[in-house]
Amino acid sequence: MSHKHDVNKEIENEVYCGTLPVLPKERKYGFMDALLVLSGYCIATWSYTQGSYLATLVGFKQLLIGAFLAAIFMLMVYQLPVILSVRYGIDIWIWLRSVFGPKGNKIVTIIIILVNFPWYAVCCELFADSMENLLGLFGIQLFNGAHLVLSLSCVVVGTIIALRGVGTITWTTRILVPLLLLVGVAVVVVGFTSVPMDVIWNYQPELAGDADKTVNYVLTIEANFAFVITLVGGMAEVPRLCKSEKSGYYAGVLGQGAAGSFFVVVGAVMAIAMQYVTGQMVDDPTLMMATLSAPILGLSSLLLVAFANIGTQAVGSYIYGVMLKSTFKKISYKTLVLVLGVYVALLCVWGKITEYFGSFLTIGACVYAPLAALLFVDFFLIRKQKLDLKSAYELPGHNAYQYSKGFNIVGIICLALGFGFTLVIYDPIQGIVHNKILFMLTPTLASFIFTGVLYLLLSKIPGIRRYIRRDTYASPDKRPFDRAKVPPRQNLFFLPLMWLLCKMTVSPYKLKIDKHNMEGIKPPFLVYGSHNSFMDFYVTPLALKPYRANYISELEGFENFGEWIYRQAGCLGTRKFINDQSLIRNIARVIKRGDIMVIYPEARYANVGTNSHLTPSIAKLAKMLKVPVVTLNMQGNYLQQPIWNLKERKGARLHADLKCVVTADEVGKLSVDEILERISKELTYDEYKYQLENKIVIDDEWRAEGLHFPLYKCRKCGKDFAMTSYGNKICCKHCGDTYEMDELGQLHSLTGEVIHIPDWYEWQRGFVHEEIREGRYKLDIPVRVEALPNSVNFVDCGVGRLIQDNEGFSLEFDNYRSEKHETLKFPAKSMVSLHTEYDYRGKFGPCVTLSTYDDTFFIYPTEESRDVFNPTKIQFATEYLGGLYS
């Protein structure tokens, strides 16, 4: 009992220490150490099986190319991610949690063991063959079924050794590797001395009549790809002990590509020599030495090979037992080793593992090739050589790799499709080539490329990218967005698709577009549109059809939908409420090349369906560009999806007026004020008035939910941030004053008073102005800050402080660029308004944004400030202080 306890304790310790990140000072291996350890793992009696298998397919020269160059080529590529193991001191099983999720990783571990463990059945078969052949040489006949008994005895003894734990395994390995080297040397000497050199060098296999030499060569390359790729499972724990990335990488490449391949060639030499002498190709070194030299040498080698096979079986059971233990912590090591033993025993009972050696190699590679591709692409192209280690170790509060209940659906789908792709090319069981062109790449390489490209392309889709890159905070892309980049024209091939999408989106809302004064107006011209909701981006292209246009878009949209798509749609990226000279230059470029430039001058969605004041800068821009000015006033877009509750209201009806308000002739003659007046007049709107006048019924039961964000002040008791909303009601949490929203967008008090929502909204603004005038206004609260430097990702800037007073904003936060806790000032007069959100992407609730040229800071309340953080009030103060309403 005490021994069992010790073994379990040893294994627990091994598993625990085996999964911990290895610190630099604990690293043991230089290049040579790692090379020897990995070479030792790659050298096993199955190398002879591989060598003799290759000799049945191709001549010796092609065999050499396959064994060395194919192995090295594949290793050079798929060993590259080993760099991460060295850098972080972790094995790939930890890293794979980021690719498949912790639970998905368990499934992948089981699959890997299922496809890998037949190697050990090969060892048991070789052990049985050796025994039978040698006993036969001495004239001893065995009973029927003796082969199975012998192979099972190898399983049993190997399993018993594995069950004895780390100490026994260490000794086994110390004896095993020199023994195998000794056998290898003996085979080389006997093989090359017993047949003439040119017999081996000029060897060509006798192929069946229908055999294709090219197909056989490809199968050789495939077998070598598969041979090296399927050994990665057992080698995965070594690189993390290396002292440098280069030593870990090249030790992996050469351990398999040179030492492992050398023994494959030795196996081939042995098989060729045996065929030359006896006419029979064998993969058993014992038989070969007994036949080609002296029986006594065969007998000695029997002992070596027998022990080697048992030892390999024992080491394999141990390595995979520990690997399983680290994944399935609750199951005892003993049980896991016994399960592995049973699996190998079943393969021995089946008895055809040697016959189907090539098939099982390819099936193994079918799994490993996509796995290797996922690791490669994930490391270099998606995570850019960074991993969130705390999430990989599932530490509390670090859940980036939990994905969908512990499964990364994208990674798992890619693995499955990569596996299926191989089968589409080649049937490894029947040996049938389905697609000869792709087969020329070899099934393993084709699957590697297919899976890698698929994973990479999927990662470019913004929604998927956000799903698989939940760890961006650990390694964000900090490069600032290139605002000066010349915007492409709207893609002509993309345009019909865009119109179709727009048409489909607006069709439930019966969009009607009226055009006024548009006769003879052709691009280039400037369009100023009202801005109510995302629906604006669907209505505008339809209103401007058949012309293409360019649009100004906040960078956040680029991040949300992907830069490539936004560029195809003709978007110019910018940040809100900054003096962006690059944007002006790009607008001028768009007009100069004869296109339409669409600008939403309010630069923010309407909070309650009414327009914001416009600034003279838009009229100055029109005068500078000297092109006609067209306004697009869209109605119903706000009603369909108000910013304070983004659920779509099916009852909304859309209408748009496209009108030329300043012709090319007039733009030079009219003053800035006159142009501004014309634009402002046409872009004046009141969505609730439009709803009431057109009797647009919106009867969704939840129609008032969220209305307390813009209507934050109680009309009765005057308390700020006291309002709440549910269903079709908005009420005060403090005094209980309640209003019901009717189906035409009017609010009714319990006393029968009818309230027009924009009136309530503007009533609040007056109080903020008063607070500021009387010097009472000051916001000083803790906030959570995220920066958006580019179209790729947000960067966590920690918890800071937001202060707003008569001087403007002061934002204190962790500046990721300087890596210091800093304060940025945003003078009041530098911004006429502020971007606000009421529940930004369901992340942390309401937010406001402040921008510099290279960053947009998304500012959210903390738990402490949630009750006093209201974007609407902050916006009112900003607009007053910035001069928009003074």
Add this chain to the structure above:
Amino acid sequence: MNSENEIESRIDEILKAEKQNTIPRMTKKDYIIAAVITVVSLLGIIGGFFL
């Protein structure tokens, strides 16, 4: 809990070592050499079709 603390402190140390480049990185030169070996191997494999 102890094992979590142990892992966390190790991770912090590893990240610090990463910043300080304690574990020597693969250099640009190393990557170029790897690329050359890969291409040469590939050319060798292609050459094998003509044997």
